[in-house]
Amino acid sequence: MQLDPVSGWYADAQHCPSANCNARPQGEISLLVIHNISLPPGQFGTGKVQQFFQNQLPVDEHPYFAGIAHLQVSAHFLIERDGVVTQFVSCNERAWHAGVSSFDGRDNCNDFSLGIELEGTDDQPFTDAQYTALARLAGELLQVYPTLGVERICGHSDIAPGRKTDPGPYFDWPRLRAALLDQGER
Secondary structure (H helix, E strand, O other), rough: EEOOOOOOOOOEEEEEEOOOEEOOOOOOOEEEEEEEEOOOOOOOOOOOOHHOOOOOHHHOOHHHHHOOOOOOOOOEEOOOOOOOOEEEEOOOOOOOOOOOOOEEOOEEHHHHHHEEEEEOOOOOOHHHHHHHHHHHHHHHHHOOOOOOOOHEEEEHHHHHHOOOOOOOOOOOOOHHHHHHHHHOOO
16 A cells, blocks of 8 residues: 555655645545646646645746735645656645535535646646556545545536636546546445
8 A cells, every 4th residue: 555544645656745734624535636737827847836835936937926826725646747646735634725615515625635636737638647647546545545436536627616627628537437447446
């Protein structure tokens, strides 16, 4: 097992701790939210997502950064285009990825969810390496957290409709679900 349930850290990830997190109100983990992000928008492999989640985004480097540098956000994981996984927040803590959100009639999804960012945009397909890494990571999370299930994996757009569009129309939900089922998951 690559995920230590005691610490909440995934051994098969680079660790890049973010201060943008806090305690879960009830310690519950029962939802997995898939996002996409790229900084600057549409540019990959820049390292700016890591800086953003650590409140170190260089505001003067790109006009877009000035509008988001004040935000304090994070996710539990980022999967880059080459499949490299970075973890920012322990799964045992609440990352600040969902914002105003609701799932199954319940608000504040950050309280009970894990957030995985895929390096990408709404208008481009994700890479094979990303799907492979995502299936491996999600499969591990499903094993460690019994309140998760394939039916409790959704997109940011599903929990914040009208406000968010990610992971976008190019995300291949059937591919992810088939990979998880092939692993013998719920």
